[in-house]
Amino acid sequence: GNSVTQMEGPVTLSEEAFLTINCTYTATGYPSLFWYVQYPGEGLQLLLKATKADDKGSNKGFEATYRKETTSFHLEKGSVQVSDSAVYFCALKSSGDKLTFGTGTRLAVRP
Amino acid sequence: DVKVTQSSRYLVKRTGEKVFLECVQDMDHENMFWYRQDPGLGLRLIYFSYDVKMKEKGDIPEGYSVSREKKERFSLILESASTNQTSMYLCASSLNLGWEQYFGPGTRLTVL
Numbered sequence: 491g492n493s494v495t496q497m498e499g500p501v502t503l504s505e506e507a508f509l510t511i512n513c514t515y516t517a518t519g520y521p522s523l524f525w526y527v528q529y530p531g532e533g534l535q536l537l538l539k540a541t542k543a544d545d546k547g548s549n550k551g552f553e554a555t556y557r558k559e560t561t562s563f564h565l566e567k568g569s570v571q572v573s574d575s576a577v578y579f580c581a582l583k584s585s586g587d588k589l590t591f592g593t594g595t596r597l598a599v600r601p
Numbered sequence: 602d603v604k605v606t607q608s609s610r611y612l613v614k615r616t617g618e619k620v621f622l623e624c625v626q627d628m629d630h631e632n633m634f635w636y637r638q639d640p641g642l643g644l645r646l647i648y649f650s651y652d653v654k655m656k657e658k659g660d661i662p663e664g665y666s667v668s669r670e671k672k673e674r675f676s677l678i679l680e681s682a683s684t685n686q687t688s689m690y691l692c693a694s695s696l697n698l699g700w701e702q703y704f705g706p707g708t709r710l711t712v713l
Binding site: 524531532533534535536539579583588589591592593594 | 605634641642643644646649659691693698700701702703704705706707
């Protein structure tokens with residue numbers, strides 16, 4: 491079946507540091523890949539997505555590239571802000587299937 | 602602006618009580634979902650519905666039921682609440698299965 495593995499948190503960074511949150515997946519077929527973000531006290535919201543190999547999703551300074559050869563979709567940001575403190579979820583959808591979420595990675599950014 | 606609302610942000614119930622969690626979306630979406638979110642386990646799908654009066658089991662349906670009488674409303678029912686159902690419950694909706702899901706703010710349920 492489908493599965494998503496994320497690096498365990500929490501990840502603690504200073505403001506303006508570089509961020510990487512690793513995500514790898516197992517799926518049949520050619521899945522679409524997503525990153526969702528959950529700010530404190532809120533529900534999840536879509537951050538970015540990629541629907542085919544080598545696609546790069548980007549939003550709010552975050553980027554992730556769909557790497558089929560390594561089955562990965564790592565989230566990166568060049569310079570994090572305190573306001574980026576949240577929980578980040580990697581997710582996938584393969585044809586005819588529902589979304590499968592990873593366990594989430596908490597990011598804490600210090601001023 | 603898209604909106605998914607949940608009836609309560611916090612709820613405290615006693616073991617054995619019947620619990621209703623309500624979710625309403627205003628986007629005319631076909632699909633609605635109920636998840637529970639637990640530390641270290643991420644989001645797990647309880648039930649989803651792809652049309653009025655239609656429902657399908659997700660990964661962890663035991664101890665739960667759902668109701669969808671109107672397109673905009675999807676209810677999660679705990680027939681007899683137990684302490685292991687203490688969790689954050691998230692409702693979501695989407696236009697098509699597997700596409701962007703819009704989430705509500707969540708209901709944190711505590712069962713004593």
